[in-house]
Amino acid sequence: MFRSLQDHNRDRVTLTINGQQVAAREGQTVWSAMAVSGQVETRKAALSGDARSAYCAMGVCFECMVNIDGLPNQQACLRRVSEGMNVTTQHIAEDSEASDAGL
Amino acid sequence: MQAFDCAIVGAGPAGMSAAIVLARAGVQVAVLDRAPRAGGQVFRSAANSPVPDVAALGSDYSSGAALISRFEESGAAHFAGADAWHLGDDGRILFSHEGDTRELRCREMLLCPGAMERPMPIPGWTKPGVMTAGAAQVMLKSDAVVAEGAVFAGSGPLLYLIVAQYLRLGVPVAALVDTTPRRHYFDAAPQMFRALGHIRQLSKGLSLLREIRASGVAVHQFAERLEVIGGNKAEGVRFVATGKHHEIAADTVFLHHGVQPNLNMTRAMDLDHHWNPEQMCWQVSVDDFGQSSIAHVSVAGDSAGIVGADGAQAAGRLVALNILNRLGHLSQVERDQKADKDLSYLSSLKPFRRFIDCLYHPTDALRLPRDPETLVCRCEEQSLDDLRKGFEQGARDPNALKSLTRCGMGPCQGRQCGHVVAGLLAKWRGENPETVGYYRLRSPQRLLTLDELSRYGAVQAEAAE
Numbered sequence: 001m002f003r004s005l006q007d008h009n010r011d012r013v014t015l016t017i018n019g020q021q022v023a024a025r026e027g028q029t030v031w032s033a034m035a036v037s038g039q040v041e042t043r044k045a046a047l048s049g050d051a052r053s054a055y056c057a058m059g060v061c062f063e064c065m066v067n068i069d070g071l072p073n074q075q076a077c078l079r080r081v082s083e084g085m086n087v088t089t090q091h092i093a094e095d096s097e098a099s100d101a102g103l
Numbered sequence: 104m105q106a107f108d109c110a111i112v113g114a115g116p117a118g119m120s121a122a123i124v125l126a127r128a129g130v131q132v133a134v135l136d137r138a139p140r141a142g143g144q145v146f147r148s149a150a151n152s153p154v155p156d157v158a159a160l161g162s163d164y165s166s167g168a169a170l171i172s173r174f175e176e177s178g179a180a181h182f183a184g185a186d187a188w189h190l191g192d193d194g195r196i197l198f199s200h201e202g203d204t205r206e207l208r209c210r211e212m213l214l215c216p217g218a219m220e221r222p223m224p225i226p227g228w229t230k231p232g233v234m235t236a237g238a239a240q241v242m243l244k245s246d247a248v249v250a251e252g253a254v255f256a257g258s259g260p261l262l263y264l265i266v267a268q269y270l271r272l273g274v275p276v277a278a279l280v281d282t283t284p285r286r287h288y289f290d291a292a293p294q295m296f297r298a299l300g301h302i303r304q305l306s307k308g309l310s311l312l313r314e315i316r317a318s319g320v321a322v323h324q325f326a327e328r329l330e331v332i333g334g335n336k337a338e339g340v341r342f343v344a345t346g347k348h349h350e351i352a353a354d355t356v357f358l359h360h361g362v363q364p365n366l367n368m369t370r371a372m373d374l375d376h377h378w379n380p381e382q383m384c385w386q387v388s389v390d391d392f393g394q395s396s397i398a399h400v401s402v403a404g405d406s407a408g409i410v411g412a413d414g415a416q417a418a419g420r421l422v423a424l425n426i427l428n429r430l431g432h433l434s435q436v437e438r439d440q441k442a443d444k445d446l447s448y449l450s451s452l453k454p455f456r457r458f459i460d461c462l463y464h465p466t467d468a469l470r471l472p473r474d475p476e477t478l479v480c481r482c483e484e485q486s487l488d489d490l491r492k493g494f495e496q497g498a499r500d501p502n503a504l505k506s507l508t509r510c511g512m513g514p515c516q517g518r519q520c521g522h523v524v525a526g527l528l529a530k531w532r533g534e535n536p537e538t539v540g541y542y543r544l545r546s547p548q549r550l551l552t553l554d555e556l557s558r559y560g561a562v563q564a565e566a567a568e
Binding site: 001002003004005006007025027028029032036040041045046047048050051052053054055057058061063065073077078080 | 154219230231242249354
């Protein structure tokens with residue numbers, strides 16, 4: 001169980017993680033906001049579909065790749081939360097097709 | 104494009120220390136670092152800690168704040184949030200900054216990519232809830248986030264440090280499972296006398312262990328056959344210690360058995376590397392002043408061999424002196440005079456380092472997978488069995504195995520599996536890792552969108568002043 005040691009409610013932003021409204025501290029990493037809210041599954045492995053989660057928390061394992069505001073492959077441990085951000089567990093399988101909408 | 108005299112990649116202890124020396128000498132220096140604030144991994148958020156009781160993290164950590172402010176006042180052009188993804192031997196650096204693509208040029212390049220934790224491919228290491236001890240440190244330092252009731256398993260100073268930090272902060276710890284083999288204590292004993300010159304560090308390490316013992320947290324020594332148990336997430340660990348089988352329930356497991364140089368950047372530049380048998384890892388080959396096989400590219404800090412934060416600061420200052428000499432700001436005699444103190448300090452660290460390397464020498468049981476089903480390449484989901492089959496089909500070196508199995512081809516670009524794959528091939532071939540080699544890496548070193556590439560701009564040295 002992850003928890004924050006901070007007891008104050010200053011500098012709060014609200015984001016959505018897999019449909020759940022989550023309060024986080026401004027400047028906090030997306031990964032730690034996910035961890036504190038109990039949503040640790042960042043992505044599904046591409047071949048097996050097995051659940052994965054952050055391993056290194058410093059940008060070298062690429063396990064914490066999530067979808068942020070529609071953009072996939074975002075490293076949750078390196079990205080910072082912002083007001084209204086929408087984070088979802090990434091599910092890209094071998095047969096997934098990228099959309100060219102908006103290009 | 105107006106070039107910088109020197110560009111430094113990485114604002115940890117080595118990069119900051121080098122930048123301070125260079126900037127004070129009037130050199131135009133650019134420092135690129137991925138974090139919002141300088142500090143690197145070891146001094147992450149040391150100047151603006153969100154931890155309410157920051158003293159619990161120890162005085163070594165707090166001392167980073169002074170270095171960070173000296174760096175920030177040095178006049179070096181600091182690009183925070185800059186993620187370098189191409190480093191050319193022509194002095195060209197491409198980096199990602201605030202969602203845009205930026206380019207700068209430099210005459211001298213200093214790489215300080217630091218260290219990362221040695222991957223620990225035990226059964227179950229890919230399950231959600233399994234992280235590294237360094238990850239626990241990162242979450243604590245940058246976000247004041249901790250895991251309650253976690254198991255810490257493995258070996259090495261960083262593991263004991265984070266357990267002690269948790270306990271000081273009143274965070275419950277389920278157990279410390281220590282995998283340091285009994286024989287390492289005997290092997291390291293003769294080295295300890297030579298390391299007595301650094302009695303302060305020695306006693307600091309011992310006091311951490313005493314502190315953990317005194318807290319009453321369960322400590323299991325000499326653990327073997329460590330594995331993570333659980334279904335689609337971690338539910339605990341299982342191991343054998345002093346002849347008994349143990350199982351400890353926990354939803355978070357932090358693993359650690361040492362650190363190794365973060366090679367991605369230096370390998371992609373094709374600098375010469377060599378195998379360090381004491382630290383069981385590849386490192387960049389450099390001279391006493393950090394100069395690599397490409398004369399205008401230097402490396403300082405842990406990526407040229409694990410030296411720790413104090414050693415990295417000394418190495419950073421030495422590299423800076425040599426760069427000042429190369430740029431014509433300092434004669435060689437002046438360089439050597441100014442370098443004397445740091446050179447002796449670094450050489451005095453060696454016996455202490457040797458002791459640590461001997462005591463916490465990574466065991467094959469944790470460094471290499473033993474279970475055929477255990478994933479080695481986490482990205483492309485290649486198991487020990489898959490790699491063994493590739494080897495039997497004739498893939499004798501890391502690049503051949505990569506072509507055949509896709510190991511190392513995922514988004515992490517082999518950062519996690521590189522050392523393991525090279526280690527396995529060395530074992531199977533019965534040869535030295537040096538003969539086996541390493542993955543050939545290329546830019547870009549991060550995931551880029553076409554949209555980001557399209558927003559390109561050059562950074563002039565003048566404009567950055």
